[in-house]
Structures are given as structure tokens and as C-alpha cells.
Amino acid sequence: MPMPMPHPEPSFHIRELTEVDAEALLAFEIENREWFESHIEARDPGFYSVQGVSEHIEDYLSGLAAGTWHPFIIEDASARIVGRANLKNIHTPPQAAEVGYRVARDAGGRGLATLALRHLIQQARERWGLTQLIAYVYEENIGSAKVLDRCGFARATSDESPTGSERRFVRLL
Numbered sequence: 001m002p003m004p005m006p007h008p009e010p011s012f013h014i015r016e017l018t019e020v021d022a023e024a025l026l027a028f029e030i031e032n033r034e035w036f037e038s039h040i041e042a043r044d045p046g047f048y049s050v051q052g053v054s055e056h057i058e059d060y061l062s063g064l065a066a067g068t069w070h071p072f073i074i075e076d077a078s079a080r081i082v083g084r085a086n087l088k089n090i091h092t093p094p095q096a097a098e099v100g101y102r103v104a105r106d107a108g109g110r111g112l113a114t115l116a117l118r119h120l121i122q123q124a125r126e127r128w129g130l131t132q133l134i135a136y137v138y139e140e141n142i143g144s145a146k147v148l149d150r151c152g153f154a155r156a157t158s159d160e161s162p163t164g165s166e167r168r169f170v171r172l173l
């Protein structure tokens with residue numbers, strides 16, 4: 001009798017957010033709400049409904065059409081959303097954008113944020129012709145700071161960072 005195959009490592013891929021992602025995105029955001037709120041600013045409670053998420057997607061896709069926003073999702077092999085990554089405020093200031101990312105708690109520590117940030121860097125260069133990326137991270141968010149370090153971001157001096165416990169990281173492209 002043949003030996004059973006070992007369980008394959010799930011694979012992940014990144015693609016642009018689309019309007020049909022509302023229900024899957026809502027499930028991802030609800031499942032990880034507490035986790036995200038312990039690291040980043042909480043969303044408005046109105047976000048957590050199909051209508052709220054549909055409006056959010058519409059808003060992001062309008063940003064994509066206007067060239068100010070580039071939203072991506074990370075999916076696993078069964079098309080479950082396990083993460084998100086965005087270029088935000090593209091060209092404000094000129095030739096720069098902000099990066100943002102979040103990964104499901106149960107998919108953490110497998111390099112997904114690193115994969116997503118590398119994708120944002122590539123898109124920033126190739127699609128948008130940017131020369132600088134910026135990230136804002138709470139001081140205690142060690143995992144995120146590690147991802148930024150690994151992807152070539154440098155911590156700005158305290159003079160260049162906003163007040164409070166957020167730190168600014170910059171990467172020249």
C-alpha cells in the first residue's frame with residue numbers, strides 16, 4: 001500500500017483587492033479584530049458589516065483609479081484572505097507613498113509581511129515610479145520593526161518622527 005503523502009506546505013500569493021472580496025475581507029477583519037487593535041489604530045465600528053467593508057473597498061479602488069492608493073490582499077492556497085498590504089497616499093509628497101500591512105494572527109511568523117512588503121517595494125518602483133517609502137510603527141511593535149529592517153527601511157531620527165509612541169521608518173528606492 002502506498003505511503004500517505006505528507007501534508008503539503010500551504011502556499012500564499014498576493015493580488016490586488018477587488019470588489020468581490022467584501023465577504024472574505026469582512027471575515028478576515030472580524031476574526032483578527034482584537035489582534036489588530038492591539039497593534040494598530042482601531043477601525044470605526046461601522047466598518048464591520050458587509051456594507052461597511054464594501055464601502056471601504058470602493059473607497060480603496062477609487063484611490064487606485066485616481067493613482068493615490070494601491071491595495072493588495074494575501075491569500076492562502078484555499079483562497080482564504082490571510083493578510084493585506086497597501087501603498088497609501090501615493091505621490092503625497094511627490095514620488096513617495098506610505099506602506100501598511102496586516103497579517104492574520106494564525107498566519108504570523110511565516111514571512112508573509114516580509115513577502116508583502118517586498119511586493120509593495122517592487123510595485124512602488126515599477127508601477128508608480130516612486131523614490132521613497134514611509135512607514136509609521138508603534139514603538140512596541142517589534143515584529144513590524146523587524147519586517148521593516150529586513151526590507152531595508154531605516155528608522156528616522158526622533159526629530160523626523162511624529163510625536164507620541166509612533167516611529168517613522170523610511171526606505172529610499
Ligand SMILES: CC(C)(COP(=O)(O)OP(=O)(O)OC[C@H]1O[C@@H](n2cnc3c(N)ncnc32)[C@H](O)[C@@H]1OP(=O)(O)O)[C@@H](O)C(=O)NCCC(=O)NCCS
Nearest residue numbers: 039101102103108109110111112113114137142143144146
Ligand atoms: C507585524 C505583522 C505584520 C508581522 O507579520 P508576519 O507575517 O508575522 O511577519 P514576518 O513573518 O514577515 O516577520 C515577523 C518577524 O518578527 C518576529 N517577531 C514577531 N513578533 C515579535 C516580537 N514580539 N519580538 C521579537 N520578534 C518578533 C518574527 O519572529 C519574525 O521574525 P523571523 O522571521 O526572524 O522569525 C503582524 O504581526 C501583524 O499583522 N500585526 C498586527 C498589525 C500590525 O502591527 N501591522 C503593522 C503596522 S506598522
